[in-house]
Amino acid sequence: MKIPKRLPKKLQEYVELENAFRRLTLIAAEMRRWQGHVSIQLTYFEECVLGDAFVTLDSDLYYDKDKKEIREYASSQTRRADIYRKAVLAS
Numbered sequence: 860m861k862i863p864k865r866l867p868k869k870l871q872e873y874v875e876l877e878n879a880f881r882r883l884t885l886i887a888a889e890m891r892r893w894q895g896h897v898s899i900q901l902t903y904f905e906e907c908v909l910g911d912a913f914v915t916l917d918s919d920l921y922y923d924k925d926k927k928e929i930r931e932y933a934s935s936q937t938r939r940a941d942i943y944r945k946a947v948l949a950s
Contacts, residue, residue: 866899866918867905867918867920867931868931869881869897869918869931869932869933870899870901870916870918870931870933872933873916873918873933873935874886874901874916877903877916879915879937881905881914882905882906882920883903883904883905883914884903884904884905885901885902885903886902886903886904887900887901887902888900888901888902895921895922895924896919896920896921896922897919897921898917898918898919899917899918899920900915900916900917900918900919901915901916902914902915902916903915903916910939910940910941911939911940911941912937912939912940913937913938913939913940913943914935914936914937915935915936915937915938915950916933916934916935917933917934917935918931918932918933918934919931919932919933
């Protein structure tokens with residue numbers, strides 16, 4: 860599914876904040892939709908002297924029928940690339 864050009868507000872704030880302090884390269888973007896709910900996941904790669912890392916930004920939007928408004932949740936996770944390298948070498 861195509862990722863929209865305009866991101867939800869909280870997700871856009873996370874993207875701007877992460878890009879302000881880091882040099883990130885977008886490597887994957889995914890969007891899922893189902894009844895009244897949208898989930899967007901952006902995965903970035905960061906090259907750093909201290910070690911490479913994957914940064915994942917998640918956003919969930921849904922329509923709250925009781926309050927008649929759209930709710931949004933956003934979060935961010937950072938994982939070191941060494942974890943994935945060790946898992947591949949161990950397998």
